[in-house]
Amino acid sequence: MNRQITKLAVASLILLAALIVGTTYWQTWASAGLAEKQDNAIQRVAQFRIKRGVIRAADGTLLATNVRRRVGGQTLYFRRYPTGRLFAQLVGYSTQVRSRAGLEQSQNAYLTSSNANLGTLLNKTIDKLKGVTITGNDLILSVRPGLQRIAMAQLAGKCGAAVVMNPKTGKVYALASQPTYDPNLVERHFNKIQAIRGPCQPAAPLLNRATNGLFTPGSTFKVVTATAALNSHRFTPDSTFEDPGYCTEYGKKVSNAASPDGPAEAFGTVTFAEGLQHSINSVFCNIGKSIGAGMILNYMKRFGFYKDPALETPNDEKAPSGLYNNGRLFFPSHPSTQVDPGRMAFGQERLAVTPLQMAMVASTVANGGVAMQPSVLNRVVDGKGKTIVRVEPKKLGRVMSPTTAHEINSMMVSAVQSGTGTAAQIPGIQVAGKTGTAETGNSGINTTWFITFAPADNPKVAVAVTLENQHGFGGTTAAPIAKVLLQAVLNQGSKKR
Amino acid sequence: MTLRNRELLNLIVVGMLTALGFASVYIARQSVVSTASLSYAAFFFGLYLVAHLVARYAVPYADPYLLPLAALLTAIGITEIYRINPDDAFRQGVWIIIAVAVFAGTLLALRRDYRRLESYKYIFGLTAIGLLVLPALPGLGTTVNGARLWIHFGSLQFQPGELAKLCLIVFLAGYLREKREVLAQGRLKDFGPLLVIWGGAMLVLVETNDLGSGLLYYGIFLAMLYVATGRLLYTTIGLALFLGGSYFVYTQIAHVHDRVTIWLHPWTDHKVYCALNGQMALRQDCASFQLVKSLYSIAAGGFGGTGLGKETVSTSGGHPLIPSLNTDFIYSALAQGLGLIGISAVVLVFMVFVLRGMRTALLADDGFSKLLAAGLTFGFALQTFIIVGGVLRIIPLTGITFPFVSYGGSSVVANFVLLAGLLLVSNRANAPRGA
Numbered sequence: 001m002n003r004q005i006t007k008l009a010v011a012s013l014i015l016l017a018a019l020i021v022g023t024t025y026w027q028t029w030a031s032a033g034l035a036e037k038q039d040n041a042i043q044r045v046a047q048f049r050i051k052r053g054v055i056r057a058a059d060g061t062l063l064a065t066n067v068r069r070r071v072g073g074q075t076l077y078f079r080r081y082p083t084g085r086l087f088a089q090l091v092g093y094s095t096q097v098r099s100r101a102g103l104e105q106s107q108n109a110y111l112t113s114s115n116a117n118l119g120t121l122l123n124k125t126i127d128k129l130k131g132v133t134i135t136g137n138d139l140i141l142s143v144r145p146g147l148q149r150i151a152m153a154q155l156a157g158k159c160g161a162a163v164v165m166n167p168k169t170g171k172v173y174a175l176a177s178q179p180t181y182d183p184n185l186v187e188r189h190f191n192k193i194q195a196i197r198g199p200c201q202p203a204a205p206l207l208n209r210a211t212n213g214l215f216t217p218g219s220t221f222k223v224v225t226a227t228a229a230l231n232s233h234r235f236t237p238d239s240t241f242e243d244p245g246y247c248t249e250y251g252k253k254v255s256n257a258a259s260p261d262g263p264a265e266a267f268g269t270v271t272f273a274e275g276l277q278h279s280i281n282s283v284f285c286n287i288g289k290s291i292g293a294g295m296i297l298n299y300m301k302r303f304g305f306y307k308d309p310a311l312e313t314p315n316d317e318k319a320p321s322g323l324y325n326n327g328r329l330f331f332p333s334h335p336s337t338q339v340d341p342g343r344m345a346f347g348q349e350r351l352a353v354t355p356l357q358m359a360m361v362a363s364t365v366a367n368g369g370v371a372m373q374p375s376v377l378n379r380v381v382d383g384k385g386k387t388i389v390r391v392e393p394k395k396l397g398r399v400m401s402p403t404t405a406h407e408i409n410s411m412m413v414s415a416v417q418s419g420t421g422t423a424a425q426i427p428g429i430q431v432a433g434k435t436g437t438a439e440t441g442n443s444g445i446n447t448t449w450f451i452t453f454a455p456a457d458n459p460k461v462a463v464a465v466t467l468e469n470q471h472g473f474g475g476t477t478a479a480p481i482a483k484v485l486l487q488a489v490l491n492q493g494s495k496k497r
Numbered sequence: 498m499t500l501r502n503r504e505l506l507n508l509i510v511v512g513m514l515t516a517l518g519f520a521s522v523y524i525a526r527q528s529v530v531s532t533a534s535l536s537y538a539a540f541f542f543g544l545y546l547v548a549h550l551v552a553r554y555a556v557p558y559a560d561p562y563l564l565p566l567a568a569l570l571t572a573i574g575i576t577e578i579y580r581i582n583p584d585d586a587f588r589q590g591v592w593i594i595i596a597v598a599v600f601a602g603t604l605l606a607l608r609r610d611y612r613r614l615e616s617y618k619y620i621f622g623l624t625a626i627g628l629l630v631l632p633a634l635p636g637l638g639t640t641v642n643g644a645r646l647w648i649h650f651g652s653l654q655f656q657p658g659e660l661a662k663l664c665l666i667v668f669l670a671g672y673l674r675e676k677r678e679v680l681a682q683g684r685l686k687d688f689g690p691l692l693v694i695w696g697g698a699m700l701v702l703v704e705t706n707d708l709g710s711g712l713l714y715y716g717i718f719l720a721m722l723y724v725a726t727g728r729l730l731y732t733t734i735g736l737a738l739f740l741g742g743s744y745f746v747y748t749q750i751a752h753v754h755d756r757v758t759i760w761l762h763p764w765t766d767h768k769v770y771c772a773l774n775g776q777m778a779l780r781q782d783c784a785s786f787q788l789v790k791s792l793y794s795i796a797a798g799g800f801g802g803t804g805l806g807k808e809t810v811s812t813s814g815g816h817p818l819i820p821s822l823n824t825d826f827i828y829s830a831l832a833q834g835l836g837l838i839g840i841s842a843v844v845l846v847f848m849v850f851v852l853r854g855m856r857t858a859l860l861a862d863d864g865f866s867k868l869l870a871a872g873l874t875f876g877f878a879l880q881t882f883i884i885v886g887g888v889l890r891i892i893p894l895t896g897i898t899f900p901f902v903s904y905g906g907s908s909v910v911a912n913f914v915l916l917a918g919l920l921l922v923s924n925r926a927n928a929p930r931g932a
Contacts, residue, residue, distance in 0.1 A: 001724055001725070001727070001864065001867050001868075001871075002859050002867075003727070004723055004724040004725075004727050005724055005855060005858045005859050005867065005871050006855075006859070007723075008720055008723065008724055008855065008871055008875055009851070009852065009855035009874075011720075012851045012855070012874065012875055012878035012879070013848055013851065013852070013878075015878055015879065015881075015882040015886075016844055016847055016848045016851065016878060016881065016882065017848070018882070018886065018891060019844050019881070019882065019885045019886060019889060019891075020841050020844050020845075022885075022886065022889035022890070022891050023795065023832060023837060023840055023841065023844070023889060024837060024841075025889075026792055026795045026796050026832075026889065027795060027796060027798055027799055027800065027832065027836065027837040027840075028799075028800065028837065030792075030796060031796040031797075031799055034792060034793055034796040035796060035797070037764075037781075037789075037793070039779075039781055039782060039789070040793045041790070041793070041812070041818045042790070042793045042794055042797045042809045042810075042818050042819070042833075043793065043797060045809050045811075045812050045818065046797060046803075046809040096812050097812070
């Protein structure tokens with residue numbers, strides 16, 4: 001029987017060796033993936049022993065810091081957010097019971113120094129061996145608290161979002177979303193956050209409307225359509241159109257939108273430029289039918305639609321903009337038959353976009369046709385104060401020729417000077433802008449927009465403002481807010497000089 | 498050096514390791530645990546010294562490594578249990594005292610000639626069946642996590658399957674020793690008993706709702722059948738029958754089906770029906786909650802581990818993060834504390850134990866002893882594989898215990914009897930001729 005016993009011994013050892021192989025898989029190969037799982041409470045709780053890096057605004061204001069507490073013989077570091085509601089959705093939270101959100105989630109590797117940087121790894125290992133508390137890396141953001149405070153105040157009492165960014169670098173100066181919440185309440189008083197109500201259903205204070213809110217773009221989308229029409233040389237700013245007050249699609253009349261001055265009107269013979277200046281739907285409807293939905297989709301992709309923007313927030317807290325079908329991003333395989341080009345051209349159809357994406361559209365025009373990757377992170381600094389990562393501006397790509405950009409820039413200037421966006425005028429500064437008033441399906445209730453940049457000849461700032469459930473128009477509701485934000489940035493710039 | 502002195506030396510090493518383990522937990526959790534924890538190590542060293550003295554008297558020629566290895570595994574187990582819950586560790590300590598007493602009793606009772614057990618093989622066979630049926634009796638059986646493996650007398654819970662396993666091995670060793678030549682010829686009618694035992698395993702499976710126990714008993718049977726007859730074909734056919742039967746059970750019994758689903762797809766992206774609360778939930782938040790949390794614990798250990806006593810097993814508020822941590826999932830707690838290096842060393846200890854057991858079977862000079870030692874050793878290895886393999890998602894997770902390590906009285910007692918059996922066989926095999 002000894003031969004059999006030997007074989008049985010080998011079989012037993014193989015069974016046990018399989019356990020070592022299995023353990024090796026989970027502890028090395030799969031370990032990083034499991035650590036990132038949202039329901040991995042062990043990882044989360046264990047990281048409270050780490051003295052997490054702080055998060056600061058561009059001017060050094062503390063947005064997230066630590067409170068040291070002894071619990072069960074251990075020193076744990078709990079989070080505190082000195083600016084409370086101000087940067088709630090952007091900074092997010094790091095708690096034991098409700099996981100993490102915002103930059104606290106997406107930048108967790110830096111904040112806990114578990115990023116795969118050799119220097120960080122070495123420091124961390126030495127700290128671990130010495131039994132010293134591991135210290136995370138600090139984040140320095142590009143956001144400006146003063147500007148953010150103005151944006152949040154402008155949006156207060158409303159449901160909406162505002163994005164302020166530098167069109168030349170893609171750096172985000174303010175990312176405001178209302179209703180907001182106090183991240184200090186997440187760990188122990190989450191019910192108070194759940195009880196928050198607003199003038200929209202659901203109020204969803206946790207939702208970052210600026211990056212994750214999907215809204216019908218309305219006429220702001222005409223900037224995208226115009227880019228496609230001009231850059232493809234199918235039209236020029238001087239191309240003329242006959243506006244009877246409506247556009248005929250599939251045998252039906254689609255009327256122009258009403259304006260603050262009265263009901264829909266017929267403009268007669270107009271140029272392409274006047275079409276954008278006065279936001280004439282019939283003009284864009286005909287442009288859309290002429291260039292086709294496929295062409296518009298191509299330009300959307302150049303602008304960054306159909307992809308998550310590169311902003312440093314978590315992937316599940318930002319949405320790609322584009323056509324949506326039943327709540328899912330819709331990639332038409334035959335745009336000419338699947339998409340209504342006329343309605344798409346003036347921003348209706350099934351378009352759903354984020355305020356961030358529309359800010360990127362304005363920025364691209366402002367930046368001479370080159371789209372920049374949006375970014376909110378300036379630097380990562382290690383525990384000893386040394387900068388380990390500097391986030392440089394990155395190009396997303398050239399969307400249109402400088403000539404096209406210049407043409408659209410001028411049309412947007414006309415829209416503010418003597419078109420739909422006059423409420424955004426700033427004395428002494430040339431402002432370019434485009435209004436949007438999107439129908440929501442509920443008669444008389446609109447999503448209103450304003451996208452803008454200034455000064456038009458040398459843009460320093462681009463803004464997108466979105467408001468939900470408005471009875472007014474983009475030019476009357478969103479444009480005044482955008483103007484305040486433009487002024488706040490431009491005045492601060494001039495004060496420094 | 499005599500075998501027993503070598504055993505003593507090994508036990509001293511184990512005693513020092515135990516002291517180190519408890520000291521590590523003590524240092525890490527100073528504010529929570531008392532200095533009394535340090536006396537645990539001394540206490541266990543004393544206990545094993547008693548076991549050693551009994552062995553010195555009853556089985557002087559037995560393998561000198563088996564007892565220290567078992568002692569080491571028990572020490573690792575109780576250290577971790579202590580870290581998770583000091584009260585459980587105290588109860589487990591009491592069970593270890595009982596186990597060592599039973600161990601000593603077995604050695605003393607059978608020290609002259611354990612082979613007389615062979616004549617009672619049918620009594621052992623019937624006892625095994627009786628013990629297996631116990632949990633199914635109304636009023637006596639308890640269902641834990643959907644599996645009926647427990648019986649209770651008042652507040653005392655007991656898993657009779659552990660003892661049934663030992664009885665089954667004694668029965669098979671006797672029966673197969675007697676019938677091995679006949680079986681090896683492979684006449685069709687001799688497949689009768691094979692089919693009967695296959696049916697029995699299936700019955701156990703259906704009755705206890707537990708794939709693991711069925712696999713364990715049946716695996717031991719197939720292994721011993723192979724050792725007795727040398728016919729790999731039987732094992733292959735037997736394995737095929739088992740897999741076929743398991744598949745049938747899988748399609749018929751919801752509990753087994755669920756276990757397999759959890760095994761194959763522990764994480765879902767979309768919400769699925771949750772039988773626990775009747776609502777829609779992600780599977781990792783519902784049915785596979787335990788498995789997934791335990792995998793997180795293993796992964797958290799990484800290469801070097803967090804260190805004994807520094808594992809994260811609860812929130813700072815004391816809310817446990819991994820369910821059944823000191824029983825089914827003690828391996829995950831250990832893997833987190835010891836890391837890949839440490840836990841591999843623990844598995845190596847199991848391997849060395851298996852090698853010493855198999856060596857005993859090789860050295861034994863009669864069929865019954867060989868079959869007994871091989872059966873006990875393989876049962877030990879297979880049980881380890883089934884529970885840890887379940888935790889590691891190599892096979893579906895089942896509710897059997899982790900030998901010597903996990904919390905549970907019946908398990909530790911049964912495993913010490915198993916150890917006594919191996920020592921008895923080893924003693925006889927190593928004894929000088931004519932002694």
